[in-house]
Amino acid sequence: MSSIADQLTLGVQLKDNASFANFYPGDNQEALQGLMALARQQEPGFLFLWGGEGTGKSHLLQALCHEVGSAGDPVAYLPLGETPSIAPAILSGLESMSLVCLDDLHSVAGDAAWEEALFHLYNRIQLQGGRLVITANAAPSLLGIGLADLASRLTHALIYHLHCLNDVQKGYALQQRATFRGFALPEEVLAYLLKRCSREMSELFDLFDRLDQASLAAKRRLTIPFVRDFLDGQ
DSSP: OOOHHHHHOOOOOOOTTOOSTTOOOTTOHHHHHHHHHHHHOOSOEEEEEEOOTTSSHHHHHHHHHHHHHTTTOOEEEEEGGGOTTOOGGGGTTGGGSSEEEEEOGGGTTTOHHHHHHHHHHHHHHHHHTOEEEEEESSOGGGSOOOOHHHHHHHHTSEEEEOOOOOHHHHHHHHHHHHHHTTSOOOHHHHHHHHHHSOOOHHHHHHHHHHHHHHHHHHTOOOOHHHHHHHHHTO
Protein backbone atom coordinates (compact mmCIF):
# COMPACT_ATOMS: atom_id res chain seq x y z
CA MET A 1 0.00 0.00 0.00
CA SER A 2 1.18 3.52 -0.73
CA SER A 3 0.74 6.29 1.80
CA ILE A 4 1.63 9.97 1.65
CA ALA A 5 4.85 9.06 3.44
CA ASP A 6 5.84 6.84 0.53
CA GLN A 7 4.88 9.39 -2.09
CA LEU A 8 6.27 12.59 -0.59
CA THR A 9 8.59 11.42 2.20
CA LEU A 10 6.78 13.44 4.87
CA GLY A 11 7.28 10.76 7.47
CA VAL A 12 3.54 10.53 8.04
CA GLN A 13 2.58 6.98 8.95
CA LEU A 14 -0.87 5.48 9.04
CA LYS A 15 -1.78 3.85 12.35
CA ASP A 16 -1.82 0.09 11.94
CA ASN A 17 -4.90 -0.29 14.13
CA ALA A 18 -7.03 2.23 12.22
CA SER A 19 -9.82 0.18 10.65
CA PHE A 20 -13.54 0.33 10.05
CA ALA A 21 -13.93 -2.83 12.13
CA ASN A 22 -12.69 -1.24 15.37
CA PHE A 23 -14.55 2.06 14.94
CA TYR A 24 -17.62 2.25 17.16
CA PRO A 25 -20.02 4.46 15.19
CA GLY A 26 -22.58 5.41 17.81
CA ASP A 27 -24.73 7.99 16.03
CA ASN A 28 -22.30 8.08 13.09
CA GLN A 29 -23.46 4.93 11.31
CA GLU A 30 -24.45 6.82 8.16
CA ALA A 31 -21.00 8.38 7.83
CA LEU A 32 -19.32 5.01 8.37
CA GLN A 33 -21.49 3.42 5.70
CA GLY A 34 -20.73 6.26 3.31
CA LEU A 35 -16.99 5.80 3.72
CA MET A 36 -17.21 2.04 3.35
CA ALA A 37 -19.19 2.51 0.15
CA LEU A 38 -16.57 4.95 -1.16
CA ALA A 39 -13.84 2.39 -0.40
CA ARG A 40 -15.62 -0.22 -2.52
CA GLN A 41 -16.46 1.95 -5.50
CA GLN A 42 -14.09 2.97 -8.28
CA GLU A 43 -16.21 5.93 -9.41
CA PRO A 44 -15.30 9.51 -8.48
CA GLY A 45 -16.43 10.59 -5.05
CA PHE A 46 -16.06 13.61 -2.77
CA LEU A 47 -16.89 13.34 0.94
CA PHE A 48 -16.55 15.97 3.67
CA LEU A 49 -16.52 14.92 7.35
CA TRP A 50 -16.78 17.48 10.13
CA GLY A 51 -16.94 17.27 13.89
CA GLY A 52 -15.17 18.19 17.09
CA GLU A 53 -12.18 16.61 18.79
CA GLY A 54 -12.56 12.94 19.58
CA THR A 55 -15.23 12.20 16.98
CA GLY A 56 -12.94 9.87 15.00
CA LYS A 57 -12.19 11.94 11.91
CA SER A 58 -8.53 10.92 11.62
CA HIS A 59 -9.29 7.28 12.50
CA LEU A 60 -11.87 7.07 9.73
CA LEU A 61 -9.59 8.71 7.15
CA GLN A 62 -6.75 6.33 7.97
CA ALA A 63 -9.11 3.35 8.00
CA LEU A 64 -10.29 4.38 4.53
CA CYS A 65 -6.68 4.60 3.33
CA HIS A 66 -5.96 1.11 4.68
CA GLU A 67 -9.10 -0.27 3.03
CA VAL A 68 -8.40 1.24 -0.40
CA GLY A 69 -4.66 0.63 -0.20
CA SER A 70 -5.13 -3.04 0.66
CA ALA A 71 -6.54 -3.53 -2.85
CA GLY A 72 -3.34 -2.15 -4.33
CA ASP A 73 -4.68 1.30 -5.16
CA PRO A 74 -2.36 4.25 -4.42
CA VAL A 75 -3.59 6.49 -1.60
CA ALA A 76 -2.43 9.75 -0.02
CA TYR A 77 -3.08 10.88 3.55
CA LEU A 78 -2.09 14.39 4.60
CA PRO A 79 -2.80 15.70 8.15
CA LEU A 80 -2.80 19.43 7.53
CA GLY A 81 -2.81 20.22 11.24
CA GLU A 82 0.40 18.29 11.91
CA THR A 83 2.51 19.61 9.06
CA PRO A 84 2.82 23.40 9.59
CA SER A 85 6.13 23.65 7.78
CA ILE A 86 4.97 22.28 4.43
CA ALA A 87 4.02 24.42 1.46
CA PRO A 88 0.87 24.18 -0.68
CA ALA A 89 3.03 22.90 -3.53
CA ILE A 90 3.02 19.53 -1.79
CA LEU A 91 -0.45 18.99 -3.26
CA SER A 92 0.99 18.93 -6.76
CA GLY A 93 0.60 15.53 -8.40
CA LEU A 94 -1.74 14.04 -5.81
CA GLU A 95 -4.41 13.70 -8.47
CA SER A 96 -2.54 10.59 -9.63
CA MET A 97 -3.68 8.83 -6.43
CA SER A 98 -6.82 6.71 -6.43
CA LEU A 99 -7.74 8.30 -3.09
CA VAL A 100 -6.65 11.55 -1.45
CA CYS A 101 -7.48 12.19 2.22
CA LEU A 102 -6.88 15.65 3.69
CA ASP A 103 -7.25 15.86 7.47
CA ASP A 104 -8.03 19.05 9.45
CA LEU A 105 -8.79 21.50 6.65
CA HIS A 106 -9.53 24.17 9.25
CA SER A 107 -5.78 24.37 9.91
CA VAL A 108 -5.21 26.09 6.56
CA ALA A 109 -8.60 27.76 6.02
CA GLY A 110 -8.16 31.44 5.31
CA ASP A 111 -4.67 30.97 3.87
CA ALA A 112 -4.96 32.23 0.30
CA ALA A 113 -2.10 30.12 -1.07
CA TRP A 114 -3.44 26.92 0.47
CA GLU A 115 -6.99 27.64 -0.63
CA GLU A 116 -5.93 28.18 -4.25
CA ALA A 117 -3.83 25.00 -4.21
CA LEU A 118 -6.74 23.01 -2.75
CA PHE A 119 -9.13 24.40 -5.35
CA HIS A 120 -6.86 23.34 -8.20
CA LEU A 121 -6.27 19.92 -6.61
CA TYR A 122 -10.01 19.38 -6.41
CA ASN A 123 -10.38 20.21 -10.10
CA ARG A 124 -7.53 17.90 -11.09
CA ILE A 125 -8.93 15.02 -9.03
CA GLN A 126 -12.34 15.53 -10.62
CA LEU A 127 -10.83 15.43 -14.10
CA GLN A 128 -8.88 12.26 -13.23
CA GLY A 129 -11.95 10.58 -11.74
CA GLY A 130 -10.38 10.11 -8.34
CA ARG A 131 -11.75 10.12 -4.81
CA LEU A 132 -11.27 12.92 -2.29
CA VAL A 133 -12.18 12.97 1.40
CA ILE A 134 -11.66 16.05 3.59
CA THR A 135 -12.18 16.56 7.32
CA ALA A 136 -12.54 19.71 9.41
CA ASN A 137 -13.82 20.83 12.80
CA ALA A 138 -16.75 22.74 11.28
CA ALA A 139 -19.13 22.56 8.35
CA PRO A 140 -17.82 23.97 5.04
CA SER A 141 -19.93 27.11 5.32
CA LEU A 142 -18.44 27.90 8.75
CA LEU A 143 -14.76 27.44 7.97
CA GLY A 144 -14.12 30.99 6.81
CA ILE A 145 -12.91 29.95 3.37
CA GLY A 146 -11.98 33.11 1.47
CA LEU A 147 -11.85 31.65 -2.03
CA ALA A 148 -15.46 31.57 -3.19
CA ASP A 149 -14.85 28.88 -5.80
CA LEU A 150 -13.33 26.54 -3.20
CA ALA A 151 -16.13 27.27 -0.74
CA SER A 152 -18.63 26.33 -3.44
CA ARG A 153 -16.85 23.05 -4.19
CA LEU A 154 -16.81 22.10 -0.51
CA THR A 155 -20.53 22.68 -0.05
CA HIS A 156 -21.27 20.37 -2.99
CA ALA A 157 -19.52 17.41 -1.33
CA LEU A 158 -21.41 14.60 0.35
CA ILE A 159 -21.27 16.03 3.88
CA TYR A 160 -21.41 14.05 7.13
CA HIS A 161 -21.50 15.56 10.61
CA LEU A 162 -19.69 13.33 13.11
CA HIS A 163 -21.20 13.36 16.60
CA CYS A 164 -19.42 12.78 19.90
CA LEU A 165 -20.24 9.58 21.75
CA ASN A 166 -22.22 9.80 24.96
CA ASP A 167 -20.93 8.08 28.09
CA VAL A 168 -22.77 4.83 27.40
CA GLN A 169 -21.45 4.75 23.84
CA LYS A 170 -17.93 5.47 25.08
CA GLY A 171 -18.19 2.37 27.23
CA TYR A 172 -19.31 0.32 24.24
CA ALA A 173 -16.41 1.73 22.22
CA LEU A 174 -13.86 0.67 24.85
CA GLN A 175 -15.43 -2.77 25.13
CA GLN A 176 -15.29 -3.13 21.35
CA ARG A 177 -11.60 -2.16 21.39
CA ALA A 178 -10.97 -4.82 24.04
CA THR A 179 -12.88 -7.47 22.09
CA PHE A 180 -10.91 -6.54 18.98
CA ARG A 181 -7.75 -7.32 20.97
CA GLY A 182 -9.08 -10.64 22.17
CA PHE A 183 -10.16 -10.07 25.76
CA ALA A 184 -13.18 -8.92 27.74
CA LEU A 185 -13.11 -5.61 29.64
CA PRO A 186 -14.75 -6.13 33.05
CA GLU A 187 -17.72 -3.83 33.69
CA GLU A 188 -16.28 -2.61 36.99
CA VAL A 189 -12.99 -1.63 35.30
CA LEU A 190 -14.87 0.16 32.55
CA ALA A 191 -16.93 2.10 35.10
CA TYR A 192 -13.75 2.99 37.02
CA LEU A 193 -12.05 4.34 33.89
CA LEU A 194 -15.05 6.43 32.85
CA LYS A 195 -15.37 7.85 36.38
CA ARG A 196 -11.72 8.63 37.07
CA CYS A 197 -10.24 9.48 33.66
CA SER A 198 -10.68 11.96 30.84
CA ARG A 199 -13.86 11.56 28.80
CA GLU A 200 -12.09 12.53 25.55
CA MET A 201 -12.12 9.45 23.33
CA SER A 202 -8.61 10.00 21.96
CA GLU A 203 -7.25 10.17 25.52
CA LEU A 204 -9.34 7.22 26.66
CA PHE A 205 -8.09 5.07 23.77
CA ASP A 206 -4.50 6.14 24.41
CA LEU A 207 -4.85 5.23 28.09
CA PHE A 208 -6.48 1.93 27.19
CA ASP A 209 -3.60 1.09 24.83
CA ARG A 210 -1.05 1.82 27.55
CA LEU A 211 -2.99 -0.21 30.10
CA ASP A 212 -3.20 -3.13 27.70
CA GLN A 213 0.55 -3.04 27.09
CA ALA A 214 1.29 -2.74 30.82
CA SER A 215 -0.98 -5.66 31.70
CA LEU A 216 0.65 -7.83 29.06
CA ALA A 217 4.12 -6.91 30.30
CA ALA A 218 3.14 -7.63 33.92
CA LYS A 219 1.15 -10.73 32.92
CA ARG A 220 -1.79 -9.42 34.95
CA ARG A 221 -5.44 -8.97 34.08
CA LEU A 222 -7.02 -5.55 33.90
CA THR A 223 -8.52 -5.18 37.37
CA ILE A 224 -9.34 -2.07 39.37
CA PRO A 225 -6.26 -2.50 41.64
CA PHE A 226 -4.03 -2.89 38.60
CA VAL A 227 -5.56 0.16 36.90
CA ARG A 228 -5.33 2.19 40.10
CA ASP A 229 -1.65 1.31 40.56
CA PHE A 230 -0.96 2.14 36.93
CA LEU A 231 -2.66 5.54 37.17
CA ASP A 232 -0.88 6.35 40.44
CA GLY A 233 2.44 5.68 38.73
CA GLN A 234 1.79 8.09 35.88
